[in-house]
Amino acid sequence: MKFETILLVIEVGGTIAFAMSGLLEAIRKRMDIVGVFSVAFVSAFGGGTVRDVLLDRRPLFWIQNQEYVWIVLALALTAPLWLRTVRHRITENAMEFADACGLGLFAISGATIASAAGTPPLVSVLMGAITAVFGGVSRDVLCNEIPKVYQDHRPYTLCAVVGCVVLLGLHALGAAPHVSMIAGICTATGSRLLAVVFGWKLPAWPSLRD
Amino acid sequence: MKFETILLVIEVGGTIAFAMSGLLEAIRKRMDIVGVFSVAFVSAFGGGTVRDVLLDRRPLFWIQNQEYVWIVLALALTAPLWLRTVRHRITENAMEFADACGLGLFAISGATIASAAGTPPLVSVLMGAITAVFGGVSRDVLCNEIPKVYQDHRPYTLCAVVGCVVLLGLHALGAAPHVSMIAGICTATGSRLLAVVFGWKLPAWPSLRD
Amino acid sequence: MKFETILLVIEVGGTIAFAMSGLLEAIRKRMDIVGVFSVAFVSAFGGGTVRDVLLDRRPLFWIQNQEYVWIVLALALTAPLWLRTVRHRITENAMEFADACGLGLFAISGATIASAAGTPPLVSVLMGAITAVFGGVSRDVLCNEIPKVYQDHRPYTLCAVVGCVVLLGLHALGAAPHVSMIAGICTATGSRLLAVVFGWKLPAWPSLRD
Numbered sequence: 330m331k332f333e334t335i336l337l338v339i340e341v342g343g344t345i346a347f348a349m350s351g352l353l354e355a356i357r358k359r360m361d362i363v364g365v366f367s368v369a370f371v372s373a374f375g376g377g378t379v380r381d382v383l384l385d386r387r388p389l390f391w392i393q394n395q396e397y398v399w400i401v402l403a404l405a406l407t408a409p410l411w412l413r414t415v416r417h418r419i420t421e422n423a424m425e426f427a428d429a430c431g432l433g434l435f436a437i438s439g440a441t442i443a444s445a446a447g448t449p450p451l452v453s454v455l456m457g458a459i460t461a462v463f464g465g466v467s468r469d470v471l472c473n474e475i476p477k478v479y480q481d482h483r484p485y486t487l488c489a490v491v492g493c494v495v496l497l498g499l500h501a502l503g504a505a506p507h508v509s510m511i512a513g514i515c516t517a518t519g520s521r522l523l524a525v526v527f528g529w530k531l532p533a534w535p536s537l538r539d
Numbered sequence: 540m541k542f543e544t545i546l547l548v549i550e551v552g553g554t555i556a557f558a559m560s561g562l563l564e565a566i567r568k569r570m571d572i573v574g575v576f577s578v579a580f581v582s583a584f585g586g587g588t589v590r591d592v593l594l595d596r597r598p599l600f601w602i603q604n605q606e607y608v609w610i611v612l613a614l615a616l617t618a619p620l621w622l623r624t625v626r627h628r629i630t631e632n633a634m635e636f637a638d639a640c641g642l643g644l645f646a647i648s649g650a651t652i653a654s655a656a657g658t659p660p661l662v663s664v665l666m667g668a669i670t671a672v673f674g675g676v677s678r679d680v681l682c683n684e685i686p687k688v689y690q691d692h693r694p695y696t697l698c699a700v701v702g703c704v705v706l707l708g709l710h711a712l713g714a715a716p717h718v719s720m721i722a723g724i725c726t727a728t729g730s731r732l733l734a735v736v737f738g739w740k741l742p743a744w745p746s747l748r749d
Numbered sequence: 750m751k752f753e754t755i756l757l758v759i760e761v762g763g764t765i766a767f768a769m770s771g772l773l774e775a776i777r778k779r780m781d782i783v784g785v786f787s788v789a790f791v792s793a794f795g796g797g798t799v800r801d802v803l804l805d806r807r808p809l810f811w812i813q814n815q816e817y818v819w820i821v822l823a824l825a826l827t828a829p830l831w832l833r834t835v836r837h838r839i840t841e842n843a844m845e846f847a848d849a850c851g852l853g854l855f856a857i858s859g860a861t862i863a864s865a866a867g868t869p870p871l872v873s874v875l876m877g878a879i880t881a882v883f884g885g886v887s888r889d890v891l892c893n894e895i896p897k898v899y900q901d902h903r904p905y906t907l908c909a910v911v912g913c914v915v916l917l918g919l920h921a922l923g924a925a926p927h928v929s930m931i932a933g934i935c936t937a938t939g940s941r942l943l944a945v946v947f948g949w950k951l952p953a954w955p956s957l958r959d
Contacts, residue, residue: 355689361741363696364689378593383798385807387595388658395659402661448808449815451822466891471676473685475893479775479784486783531781565899571951573906574899588803597805598868605869612871681886683895 335507339514341397343434346427348373348401351468352408358472366405368468373401375464380439380456384446425525428465429488433518436461436489437510440496450497457493461517462486482531484524492517545717549724551607553644556637558583558611561678562618563634568682576615578678583611585674590649590666594656635735638675639698643728646671646699647720650706660707667703671727672696692741694734702727755927759934761817763854766847768793768821771888772828778892786825788888793821795884800859800876804866845945848885849908853938856881856909857916857930870917877913881937882906902951904944912937 351372355365374391381389391397439460443453462485466476478485496513500506523529561582565575584601591599601607649670653663672695676686688695706723710716733739771792775785794811801809811817859880863873882905886896898905916933920926943949 358685358690360689361692363741364686367686367689367696382592382802383809383812385595385805389593392593392658392662395661398661398665448812451815451818452812455818470680470890471686471689473683473893475778476784476787476891479780479787479891480778482781486787531783568895568900570899571902573951574896577896577899577906592802595805599803602803602868602872605871608871608875680890681896681899683893 335510339434339438339510341400343431343438344373344397345400345404346431346434347376347464348404350428350431351464352404354468354472356408356412362405365408366402368471369401369405370398371471372464372468373397375467376435376439376460376462377464379463380442380460383459384443384448384456386442386446426522429518429521429525432461432485432489432521433492433514433516435464436492436517437496437513440493440513441506441510444497444500453497454490454493457496458486458489461489484529484531485521487531488517488521488524491520545720549644549648549720551610553641553648554583554607555610555614556641556644557586557674558614560634560638560641561674562614564678564682566618566622572615575618576612578681579611579615580608581681582674582678583607585677586645586649586670586672587674589673590652590670593669594653594658594666596652596656636732639728639731639735642671642695642699642731643702643724643726645674646702646727647706647723650703650723651716651720654707654710663707664700664703667706668696668699671699694739694741695731697741698727698731698734701730755930759854759858759930761820763851763858764793764817765820765824766851767796767855767884768824770848770851771884772824774888774892776828776832782825785828786822788891789821789825790818791891792884792888793817795887796855796859796880796882797884799883800862800880803879804863804868804876806862806866846942849938849941849945852881852905852909852941853912853934853936855884856912856937857933860913860916860933861926861930864917864920873917874910874913877916878906878909881909904949904951905941907951908937908941908944911940 348369351369352365354372355368358364358368360368374389374397378389378391381387436457438457440453440457443456444450448456462478465478469476492513495516496509499509499512504512558579561579562575564582565578568574568578570578584599584607588599588601591597646667648667650663650667653666654660658666672688675688679686702723702725705726706719709719709722714722768789771789772785774792775788778784778788780788794817797810801807856877858877860873860877863876864870868876882898885898889896912933912935915936916929919929919932924932
């Protein structure tokens with residue numbers, strides 16, 4: 330598979346996963362159709378858009394490939410139809426799984442693009458994390474909450490960071506692009522799923538008051 | 540009238556209308572002069588700035604035409620003078636009217652600019668909606684509230700979308716630019732005013748829990 | 750000293766001061782390591798990043814000079830070590846002092862860069878204020894609070910504005926760059942410190958309801 334094709338598949342998969350997360354969150358908040366679409370849109374495209382603006386890549390991926398926008402629009406408009414069918418099956422577990430897939434896919438796509446743009450490794454890892462996490466951060470800001478990823482003390486962003494380090498490490502060792510990318514995605518998504526299943530917690534941060 | 544002149548008149552009118560909305564909101568929140576100016580500034584320029592950043596248009600319109608900034612600054616600084624005179628006359632209705640005008644003007648300006656930049660129709664409509672709505676969304680985020688346009692179940696963003704569709708439709712049918720733009724503005728602003736007057740509501744979104 | 754060197758020293762100093770402010774705030778909010786680093790990062794780089802995006806300067810200063818990112822990362826990771834030592838000494842006063850230094854340094858750097866990019870004086874002053882204040886505004890938005898600088902009725906942004914006016918005024922009068930920059934920084938930081946020490950208040954804004 331060509332490099333561009335791999336990136337495309339990754340971005341479509343991540344987009345759907347994150348749009349679903351945002352969609353379900355907005356519906357839970359009882360927003361109207363505009364709010365549901367907007368939050369799904371921001372959840373799906375927020376991270377990649379910030380990455381592209383910071384790196385000055387244009388046209389933005391969802392402007393160049395408007396299929397992405399149609400997908401999110403179709404998801405939002407058809408939600409009443411399939412939500413009636415699946416609403417008893419959409420559990421916390423299903424949302425965590427979709428979110429973990431989006432996390433891994435977006436982190437690796439972000440780090441790959443940043444690295445290809447010539448940014449140093451630290452910044453590439455940061456761009457991977459921003460791509461993966463900023464959609465969710467924006468979603469929480471729009472829903473008037475402190476971003477969950479800053480306070481829940483479970484590894485989330487760190488899984489993205491570890492996946493990006495694996496990607497860049499294998500790349501530096503001479504691995505083929507699709508090998509290092511798949512390894513990075515599996516590391517990020519897998520470590521997130523393990524963290525959820527086993528209830529891993531980050532060590533508490535020393536307080537200023539204790 | 541030339542195309543550029545039409546765009547200019549639209550942008551000045553929309554800027555004043557949205558700055559007024561932000562100004563009144565910030566004063567109601569009892570912010571200080573810095574907060575009042577900042578919220579008025581973000582309400583007026585937030586949507587257009589995000590549009591220009593996403594489309595990579597520089598210099599930004601308020602940097603190239605600093606008259607816009609002087610207008611908002613003058614509005615904020617002189618507010619204590621004229622607010623004493625008009626405060627009994629600034630009703631909910633007046634604010635809704637100014638806001639509806641800004642909505643139509645900014646939506647059409649955003650969609651026109653995006654379309655002229657070569658984006659496909661779906662993205663042009665989206666850019667019109669972002670230009671019209673993002674200032675208000677930013678205002679609500681800065682005021683620590685869930686964006687009203689996501690939850691109030693009254694058509695607002697949809698009016699901008701309909702106006703942009705009219706604009707692009709007439710343009711595709713070969714109408715003169717100023718005809719399709721005026722028709723688009725009237726559609727967006729008019730449908731918003733009708734929605735407010737008659738209390739139109741969007742159909743409720745199916746809940747996950749009912 | 751060369752112009753570039755002055756700018757570099759200013760940016761490093763301002764970055765550390767603002768990262769410290771964000772770091773301490775996030776730790777007070779009991780965020781985890783990801784939240785602490787993210788809030789410190791946004792506090793330190795938010796203003797300058799928005800300035801660079803608005804002016805279309807790339808690569809961003811923290812991408813071109815990744816030392817900045819390492820500094821903030823090192824501050825966040827080592828915080829548990831030195832916070833144990835200094836926690837009884839980090840008082841409100843110390844935080845106000847660091848914040849006032851960052852305010853002056855970032856305002857002057859922002860206005861200088863904008864002015865060098867050819868923006869008119871009003872926009873240069875605005876860019877100085879945005880560079881100085883937007884990191885703190887983003888920090889408060891991420892912490893789910895109304896930005897303090899909009900509501901506390903003590904001069905903060907205004908000190909940045911006055912410093913930028915001094916900078917541009919001296920520059921227009923033919924002063925050497927480093928003279929006008931140091932004068933601007935001293936004006937902004939000094940006036941902020943005086944405002945804190947003497948409890949200066951902005952005059953109350955007329956309410957719509959009184």
